[in-house]
Amino acid sequence: DGGITQSPKYLFRKEGQNVTLSCEQNLNHDAMYWYRQDPGQGLRLIYYSQIVNDFQKGDIAEGYSVSREKKESFPLTVTSAQKNPTAFYLCATTGGGSTDTQYFGPGTRLTVL
Amino acid sequence: SQQGEEDPQALSIQEGENATMNCSYKTSINNLQWYRQNSGRGLVHLILIRSNEREKHSGRLRVTLDTSKKSSSLLITASRAADTASYFCATGPVKAAGNKLTFGGGTRVLVKP
Numbered sequence: 001d002g003g004i005t006q007s008p009k010y011l012f013r014k015e016g017q018n019v020t021l022s023c024e025q026n027l028n029h030d031a032m033y034w035y036r037q038d039p040g041q042g043l044r045l046i047y048y049s050q051i052v053n054d055f056q057k058g059d060i061a062e063g064y065s066v067s068r069e070k071k072e073s074f075p076l077t078v079t080s081a082q083k084n085p086t087a088f089y090l091c092a093t094t095g096g097g098s099t100d101t102q103y104f105g106p107g108t109r110l111t112v113l
Numbered sequence: 114s115q116q117g118e119e120d121p122q123a124l125s126i127q128e129g130e131n132a133t134m135n136c137s138y139k140t141s142i143n144n145l146q147w148y149r150q151n152s153g154r155g156l157v158h159l160i161l162i163r164s165n166e167r168e169k170h171s172g173r174l175r176v177t178l179d180t181s182k183k184s185s186s187l188l189i190t191a192s193r194a195a196d197t198a199s200y201f202c203a204t205g206p207v208k209a210a211g212n213k214l215t216f217g218g219g220t221r222v223l224v225k226p
Contacts, residue, residue: 004155031212042201043156043216050212058213090155094212100144100205102214104155 003027004105006091011110013078013085021076021089021108029095032074033102036060037088046089049074078110086112119202119220127225132189134220136202137182143205145178145185146214150199159187159200192224 003026013019023032031050035043045058049068063082068074078085088109092102120135136145144163148156162169162178162185169176175188189196199221203214 033213035216040218040221042218045213045215048213088153092156100161100212101146101158102156102203103158104148106155107153109153 004091004093004103006089006105006108008108009106011108013110013112015112016080018077018079019110021078021091021110023074023076023091023105024072025074025093025105026072027093027095027103028071029093029103030071031094032068033092033094034058034064034066034074034076035090035092037090037107043090046076085110119200119217121220122218123221123223125223125225126192128192128194130192132192132196132222132224134187134200134222136185136187136217138185138202138204138215138217139183140204141207142180143207145176146203146205147174147176147185147187148201148203148216150201150219152198156201189222192222194224194226196222197224198222 005024007022033048034046037043044060046064047066049055052071055066055068065077088107090107091105094102118137126132146161147159150156160171160176162176173190178185199219201216201219203216
């Protein structure tokens with residue numbers, strides 16, 4: 001998991017609540033990504049950011065929001081508009097010598113009660 | 114459907130045997146990567162093969178790439194119980210902004226001792 005931390009490891013949300021997932025990195029990487037993984041499935045891109053104060057929607061951005069105020073941090077907010085938020089959320093970065101390889105955090109498992 | 118599709122979806126082998134899994138994709142790529150995910154954890158990068166390469170080795174891993182067939186294979190030789198994990202291929206399309214990767218659905222490998 002390298003220098004990427006995600007918190008919390010487990011998160012429970014009541015319907016109608018917004019929750020924010022944390023992703024922090026000390027790798028000095030420019031690009032950061034948020035993915036959603038459903039059981040037995042691959043990863044789907046939610047949002048990504050190539051540089052501070054800039055981010056773009058991925059394939060499934062509806063019901064999610066992000067910010068990139070600092071290079072080290074890329075928090076993801078799951079809003080009440082996301083109708084089926086129960087999933088495993090993974091944050092990743094690229095940078096340094098290779099911009100092709102992605103480095104992943106340990107993930108946050110979100111469950112809606 | 115996803116850019117990368119792995120086959121088989123699941124694989125069960127005895128320790129010491131070889132494990133082979135395949136990945137097919139649809140669009141032109143710059144590179145293809147393989148990642149491993151242990152249950153409930155983040156993904157770990159295994160190997161990257163570029164579009165102008167046909168074969169690459171790393172330890173007990175061997176990856177091939179056939180761009181004419183838009184397919185790749187990952188071979189794990191002399192498998193160990195610790196190789197039990199899900200394996201994902203990820204493609205870096207030629208025209209993808211932000212170094213985005215597209216992940217397949219994964220192959221779940223069980224290595225029995």
